[in-house]
Amino acid sequence: MKIHEFQAKELLRKAQIAVPESIVARSAEEASAAYKQLGGSFAVVKAQIHAGGRGKGTIKTNPDQRGVQLVKSAEEAATVAGNLLGNDLVTIQTGPAGKTVNQVLVEAGCDIARELYMGIVIDRACGLPVLMVSSEGGVNIEDVAANTPELIFKEAFDPDAGLQSYQVRKLCHRLNITGKSVRSADAFMRAMCKLFIQLDCSLAEINPLVVTGKGELIALDAKIAFDDNAMFRHKDIAELRDISEEDPAEVRAGEADLSYVQLDGSIGCLVNGAGLAMSTMDLIKLHGGEPANFLDVGGGAQVEQVTQAFQILLDDKKVKAVLVNIFGGIMRCTTIANAILESYKQVGFNVPLVVRLEGTEVEEGRRILAESDVDIISAKGLTDAANKVVAAAG
């Protein structure tokens, strides 16, 4: 689960981690008032959307307006907020449609001496959380990792003992952070690691992490994501979810306990199991088609869930044909066959449907479909299924 920058900074503030003073605004008037309240000689107005690259991103209908802008008066703050609010911001991560800006963060200006990068993730290889820092702040850290990996320094830490002070000193040495800034870094980095563990984060990224003219470390940006599986023990965090930032079809699928990811192709896929669902997408592509989605109905899906799944697939106007690929294990092929008939009754199929069934109760499942009046293209094996659905989609 992702949250907004302003929400992440509020969590940092609560954990006594340094962030610039800032106020959320949902109108031009609020932005103007926020600027006055902050009272500095300049401020920064930042669009709040769940995507990176905001500084370089631009408003779709107003390409001169970037997602992050420095302002020097309350009037300017109001103008920029007015340009951003209610409009779609397109960044490298949003796709061409962009994301609607519903709020902006008006943040006090900051005296920047240095910009660093800091991130915390779980390192699968060593099975521990790891703090990463780099002297290359502000820029895309993925490029640094790809081109100059020697500029990224890592320290793994025990979740319960936390990051140790000697580890911070080591990182400071690598980053050439000296003097009293080392003490600031110690407080900042150890508190961030503690927050990562306490809140069951999957990612906590401060980019840029700024060293001010006075030598203090402060989080100029903050990006936090959480482990969905741990949200049962963080009801307050779960409430920070902003559903308007998510794909509506994916939200709907989630409510039906389906795992769905929307893609750009024309062939809808309905599969049981994540691995098989991914492979089905690959298979379609291999045979010259483009998958419209990833959809895992899960092992224990009932007729109602499968019907929901069909509804979601068929609501996608790009879908020109649907491939049902089921390897019945716990899931019985008869359940799927009955769900197809039920969906046909409730939803109706306006595109060709290719069905490949294998596994538990397969003969009975095929018989149910063959004897029904639903128009189905049945397939034997994966290759046959792929060829038929690619042909059907045209």
Next chain:
Amino acid sequence: MSILINKSTRVVCQGITGRAGEFHSKNCIDYGTQLVAGVTPGKGGQEVLGVPVYDTVVEAVEKQGVDASMIFVPPPFTADAIMESVDAGIKTVVAITEGVPVLDMVRVYNAIQGRDVNLIGPNCPGVITSDECKIGIMPGYIHKKGGVGVMSRSGTLTYEAVWQLSEVGLGQSTCVGLGGDPIVGTSFIDLLKMYQEDDQTEAIMMIGEIGGTAEEEAAAFVKENVTKPVAAFIAGRTAPPGKRMGHAGAIISGGKGTAAEKIAALEDAGIEVAQSPADMGTAIQRAMAK
């Protein structure tokens, strides 16, 4: 022989009184698994499916002599259940539960390092030695006894692979589902070591997916240490970066974990890579003919 489990393995099910626990315990017993006890805290003294239920794993071990456990407890309690089995001295712990918090697994993973235990999972279909013992949720009837060891990060895709193997006349020794989470107890490398030493296993089928670097590490290990034929398939060639493909572990992040990188590493290690998921059975035939 086989790896991890065989016909004499004595199994306890943690969470046997739950719906999923009881349903799958029954299927395991029907397959021939020696399921000798169940554990549900607070429900000791009952009997389910003809086996005694205990409050603690240690009691099940003392009274029934247990070698392996199968875990079906809900996600918030799974880490505790795993550690209970490890503490009771059980050597093979199979955690089926999906949805365990990653940090819980970080603690478990580090607690079991250096201990004599194989933790399979969590979020996995389990382990099966064909015609001998099934600990998990896979459909037993597709498995045929034979010489191919199958290891996988996925569930239904493993069934697909096993079915294709059986179709081309190749049976399986032991099939292991590692689990789809970012942190799981057993790696491809752990299993490669076991398959390499196992008499019954003649060839190894590895089914990976996007996310992490487990396949790359396995490829490097195969290059140096494995003499048996190996074939592989990687799911998720067409998955876009930053999107989680069902499994918590199946996500391309920070430019790492792409299918292309994994396939290149596997091919570099001389592993026969199936280009299509329809080609898994024939890929192992090609690997064995090399």
